[in-house]
Amino acid sequence: MARLLQQVQSKMFIFAHRRALGLLDGEYGSLFKGRSLDFDDLRAYTPGDEVRDIDWKATARHGSPLVKRYVAVRRQTVLLVVDTGRNMAALAASGECKRDIAVQALGVLGYLAHRHGDVVGLVHGNAEGSRTVPPRSGEDHLERLLQDVRRSAVLDGGPSGIAHQLGHVLRTFSRRMLLVVVADGLLPDAATEMLLRRLQARHEVLWFTVRDAELAGPGDSDAFEVADGSGIPAAIAADPAVRAAYLQAGIEREQRRQEVFRRLGIAEGGAGGSADVLPELFALLERHRTRTSRGTGRTASSGRPTFSEGPQHAG
Amino acid sequence: MELSFWWVLPLAAAALALAVNRAARRARGRDVRPVAHSERLTALPEYRRALRRHRRWLATAVVAGFLLLAATALAAARPAERSTTRPELRNRDIILCLDVSGSMAGTDAAITGVFEQLAKEFDGERIGMVMFDSRAVQLFPLSDDYDYIAGELAAARKAFDDGGDAFFSGTWGGNGSSLVGDGLASCLRSFPGDGNAQDAHRSRSVILATDNYVSGTPVFTLEQAAQLATPRGIRIHALNPGDLDYGDDKDQPGARLRAVAESSGGSYFAPDNPDAVPGIVQKVRESEATEHQGAPQLVVADRPELPLLAALLSGAVLLFAGWRLER
Structure with missing residues (x-):
């Protein structure tokens, strides 16, 4: 029991040697604007x-x-929204399984929330359907969430479709909470962007990207696309002209993604390997904090619903 | 075309099927990386171009590999050509024995003309030439130096055509003229070796051109000379352009000549004009040829050129395609 969570905790402990763990706690604690x-x-x-x-x-x-x-006046709710379609069973940039990195990130966030005394829920699934684990507290619950994610994201599972999970969250949860979306390096289309915009209006949204494997690297073995099973011969991927075009296209794609998230006002961060998860999460929380503290005035003036559980504390 | 080891082909096919089967099974268990969002790469026009190129070379390599296998299997099955040949023996000795008395000039010229032509296509045959009137003169001995023979024959034909007396001067001065018996005897003695030691490997024939009108007393009569031919295994083919015999009298010159020729196993011709001579010579050669053919032989010759050439080419293509694919 609690194996996955123990792994996450041990990683956090190692990280704490380099950076005070309280730092993460501090970053996490400031996720919510509400103060009693x-x-x-x-x-x-x-x-x-x-x-x-x-x-x-x-x-x-x-x-x-x-x-x-x-x-804290009341417990906050953290909802982890995870893609557990086939895509997450593919390889990440580091060569690890993306699922493992996602579990790592979810574990860190869940554990931070747990230490903070918050409840953690989970929405995961693929294009064929979403499953919800209601928010609860406790390490056992957290472990169960992680196990759920790890069990679901397999190669012969359904195709990925994070928009389904986002729509599901939009339909199911109306109370304000912290949404942490863990997905891969997809380029959100217009419909997904609209969903995110509506979610962003109702909740706090963070986006954690598990970076996909590089496709055109030298010395890689043959690859296949998990969505449709089509193959990518290594000989072609290693072609210098193809590689150059791929790198250029990759930069442009990443710029387009960043542009989407900037438009939405959603903090985005990501890791390509499990070693990067903690620092990248820290950076993501930091980015979210600066973004929201900058955006507070704007939010208030535009009349969007703010966190209203308690009066804003004016420092 | 037939295959010596036809059973190699089914063996090769079975081996190929086994190899393909095993390769397919290995490919299924091979380590391939699962990746997501491959459209990052596969949507690129550069990738599509490279993929098309890759597929072309792959198809080329597959076809070349299959061809290589098929060609080498075919070569290993030893394609062979089976044929029967009757080897023609070209080991003939011919002596032209020409009566050069004035009446024979036209026939002699035709005969030398024919042999002048034939000398160009001789291969292994030897010919010699003896001319006689009252004395016999060997113009050239049996030889297979065809350039030399052609030269001598040309000179002789020119002399026959022009009536060059100096050329024939050695044939005069004997006791009489047209001493056919002496002439034939000289011709028969012109074959190498003496007496009955017949060379089993070479056929011997004499083409005797004469009208058999003898004036004077020869040392040998025609019949006596002909007796020399039998122990030596020499056939006498006689050409008599002036066969003017009447009736069946066996003492007439033409009849005597025919008797001599046929008794030696040869043949007798009496052409009306010199133009018929080439046909006669051809007939003589053919009859000699049919009598001296070897036993029919079964010849099985390996013909691996085509399969091996195909294997070489497809192997080269396969190597090139493999190099392109590896790059």
Whole structure:
């Protein structure tokens, strides 16, 4: 029991040697703009904390930055939206299975949420259907989510279609929560973009990309497309002209993807290997924080629903 | 065309089927990378071009490989051509024995003309020439130096045509003229070896051109001379352009000549004019040829050229295609 989660935890522990684990906690804690007014205590500032949480008077008295801690009014809900179609059983950029990297990322986020006392739910599936695991707390629950994802994303599963999961979330969940979409390097089409726009209006949305395997590398073996089984001979993929065109097209494609996410105002990050998951997740949370703190005023002025569980704390 | 080892073909086909089967099974279990969003690569025009090229070379390699296998299997089955031949023996010795008395000039010229032509296509045959009037003169001995023979025959024909007296001067001065018996005896003695030691490997014949009008007393009568022919195995073919015999009298010159020729196993011709001579000579040669043919032989000759050439070409194409595919 709890094997997958233990693996995730051990990776996080290693990461913590290089970067304080509290840093991640801090980044995670600032995902939600909501603050209660119930002052708990003061604690030392750690990088990643919101500047507006700093108690300047106490800081002046104490000599080093202190931040105010509040008791969370209620549990937040984190919904992991995962593609568990055939695509996720393919290889990632590092040569690992994309599923394993997705599980790694989900585990980190889930564990952070667990430490924060939040409940974690899961929506996963493929183009043929979505499955929902209702949000709950606890490590066992988290482990079950990870096991679900790992079991579902197999080569002979259904074709991938993250839009189905996004639509499912849109139909099923109306309460505001943190959506973390874990999918591969797909280029969202217009319909998906519209879905994301509507989700973004209702929830906090993060997008974590599991980067796909490079197709035109030298010395690779033959490959096949998981969607339709068509083959890619290694001899052609290694052709210098094809490789050059592929690299150029890859850069343009990535630019188009980034453009989509920038239009949507969704923070996007991704990892091509399990070693990159923690730093990239950290960067993603950081990016989301700066984006939302920048976007707060705009959100308020445009009249979009904001997190209304408690009054905004003005630092 | 037939195959010496026809059973190689089904063996090769079975081996090929087995190899294809095993290769297909191995390919199924081979390590291929599952990837997603391959349209990142496959949608590129460069990729499509390269794929088309790759497929063309692949098809070329498959076809060439199949051809190579088929051709080598065919060559291994030893395609052979079976034929029967009756080898013609070209080991003949012919002595032209020409009476050069004035009446024979036309026939002699025709005979030398025919042999002048024939000398160009001789291969292994030897001919010699003896002319006689009152004395016999050997113009040239049995020889297979065909350039030399052609030259001598040309000179002789020119002399027959022009009536060049100096050419025939050695044949005069004997006791009489047209001493056919002496002349024939000289001709028969012109074959190498002496007496009855007949060379089993070479046929011997004399073409004797004479009208058999003898004036004077020869040492040999015609019949005596002809007796020399039998122990030596020499056939006498006689050409008599002036056969003026009446009735069946066996003492007439033509009848005597015919008797001599046929008793030696040869033949007798009495052409009306010199133009008939080439046909007669041809007939003589053919009769000699049919009598001296070897036993029919079964010849089985391997003919691997075509399959091996095809194998070489397809092998080269296969190597080139493989090199292109590996790049």
